[in-house]
Amino acid sequence: MSNPDLCVSEDTAFEQDLSMLLDGELDASRERDVRNHLEACAHCRRQLAAFEAVDQTLHGTALPPVPPGLRTRIEHAIERESVLAPNDPRDAAAADTPQRTRSGRAWGSVFWRAGAPLLALAASLAIYLAFHQPSIDLDGVSEEEIAVALELDKIRDLDVIANLELAERLAALGEGSI
Amino acid sequence: MARRVCIRDMEAEPLVIDVDEDVRLMLAFRDGDRAAFDELFRRWAAPLLRYLQRMLRDAASAEELVQEAFLRVHRSRASYSADARFSTWLYRIATNLALNELRRPRSRPAIHESTEAEHATPLRDAGLGPDEAAHLRRLAHSVDRRLEGLPDKQRAALCLSVIEGQSYAEIAATLDTTVQAVKALVHRARCALAADLPEREY
Numbered sequence: 001m002s003n004p005d006l007c008v009s010e011d012t013a014f015e016q017d018l019s020m021l022l023d024g025e026l027d028a029s030r031e032r033d034v035r036n037h038l039e040a041c042a043h044c045r046r047q048l049a050a051f052e053a054v055d056q057t058l059h060g061t062a063l064p065p066v067p068p069g070l071r072t073r074i075e076h077a078i079e080r081e082s083v084l085a086p087n088d089p090r091d092a093a094a095a096d097t098p099q100r101t102r103s104g105r106a107w108g109s110v111f112w113r114a115g116a117p118l119l120a121l122a123a124s125l126a127i128y129l130a131f132h133q134p135s136i137d138l139d140g141v142s143e144e145e146i147a148v149a150l151e152l153d154k155i156r157d158l159d160v161i162a163n164l165e166l167a168e169r170l171a172a173l174g175e176g177s178i
Numbered sequence: 179m180a181r182r183v184c185i186r187d188m189e190a191e192p193l194v195i196d197v198d199e200d201v202r203l204m205l206a207f208r209d210g211d212r213a214a215f216d217e218l219f220r221r222w223a224a225p226l227l228r229y230l231q232r233m234l235r236d237a238a239s240a241e242e243l244v245q246e247a248f249l250r251v252h253r254s255r256a257s258y259s260a261d262a263r264f265s266t267w268l269y270r271i272a273t274n275l276a277l278n279e280l281r282r283p284r285s286r287p288a289i290h291e292s293t294e295a296e297h298a299t300p301l302r303d304a305g306l307g308p309d310e311a312a313h314l315r316r317l318a319h320s321v322d323r324r325l326e327g328l329p330d331k332q333r334a335a336l337c338l339s340v341i342e343g344q345s346y347a348e349i350a351a352t353l354d355t356t357v358q359a360v361k362a363l364v365h366r367a368r369c370a371l372a373a374d375l376p377e378r379e380y
Contacts, residue, residue, distance in 0.1 A: 015365065015369070016361055016362070016365045019361070019364055019365040019368050020346075020361065020365075022368075023339055023340075023345075023346065023364065025345070025346050025361070047372075050372035050375055051368050051372055053317060053372070053375060054321055054340075054368055054371040054372050054375070055340050055368075057314075057317055057318045057321040057322075058321065058325075058336070058337070058340045058341050059340065059341070060314075060318065061228060061232065061341050062228075063224040063225060063228055064224060064227050064228050064231060064237075065224070066223045066224050066227060067241060070223065070241060070244065070245060071216070071219055071223075073245055074219070074245050074248050074249055074252075077245065077249050078249065078252050081249075081253065
């Protein structure tokens with residue numbers, strides 16, 4: 001590979017080898033071949049020099065100072081989580097689930113601790129209502145009395161009305177005020 | 179024999195981190211040693227912040243994600259296994275967080291001059307003449323701008339390789355892909371950045 005006329009740099013695989021050379025990822029044999037070619041090929045040397053210029057620039061990225069309050073903020077966040085979900089074993093699976101946010105987990109914990117009993121209560125109520133429909137006893141209620149209730153648009157609440165407004169209206173009706 | 183990693187920093191002595199010590203610290207933390215967590219933070223917060231700043235180009239978001247990454251390390255300590263390098267595990271968490279953040283349209287800030295200045299590649303000017311320093315700054319500016327435009331995984335692969343010094347195998351684990359894919363990602367990223375350099379820049 002010492003003849004520059006035989007430059008294989010148009011070959012993507014060879015260009016990739018230049019990258020790997022810079023990253024120390026070539027095995028010894030392949031590295032020797034690539035270096036031999038570079039000695040004879042100005043085109044590939046320019047390509048490698050361009051890659052080195054990019055790397056040199058990126059190498060110059062200094063370590064930034066860590067904000068002094070960052071460690072404290074992490075500690076506070078840990079304390080908040082401990083309050084919300086002390087010793088929650090489900091935390092063990094969190095590292096590789098990036099879609100779940102910290103706040104999402106926290107609210108999840110709150111749900112399982114506070115929401116689950118409420119959910120059970122709501123389910124019990126639904127079952128009770130399904131098998132125990134409240135009945136409305138219209139025996140002894142005249143059509144006129146029902147008309148009064150309809151006028152009030154509260155027939156669905158007749159049981160309640162019976163104890164409140166309807167009682168008063170019916171009483172009034174009985175007195176002939178309507 | 180302990181493996182050692184050199185974290186590149188041109189403005190200071192190279193930060194050499196003993197990776198076996200990381201494993202020891204993480205196992206100690208897993209077993210309840212809170213001081214070990216402090217030490218892991220002290221060793222890795224700055225490199226992780228640099229990586230996330232490069233990925234996000236937004237100092238505030240990068241800081242938030244460093245916080246979130248260490249919080250997840252704390253939360254997931256029980257699941258840590260010594261067969262995984264701590265840094266690979268940490269950078270994988272951070273990379274997932276960053277990629278999620280970058281998928282949110284509002285998380286991509288416009289690059290203003292002040293941001294450019296804030297994140298421009300710091301250069302060691304000592305010993306350089308004014309022309310050479312100016313030349314290097316132009317070069318850095320060109321690379322910075324092009325890096326911002328790279329696909330997220332190309333940018334991550336290049337930063338992990340060139341800046342953080344990770345091997346292709348480690349990057350593959352971090353990005354949850356194959357070594358072959360990492361070779362292509364790093365190379366394409368380098369080509370894209372090099373293509374924009376004026377001939378005389380190198």
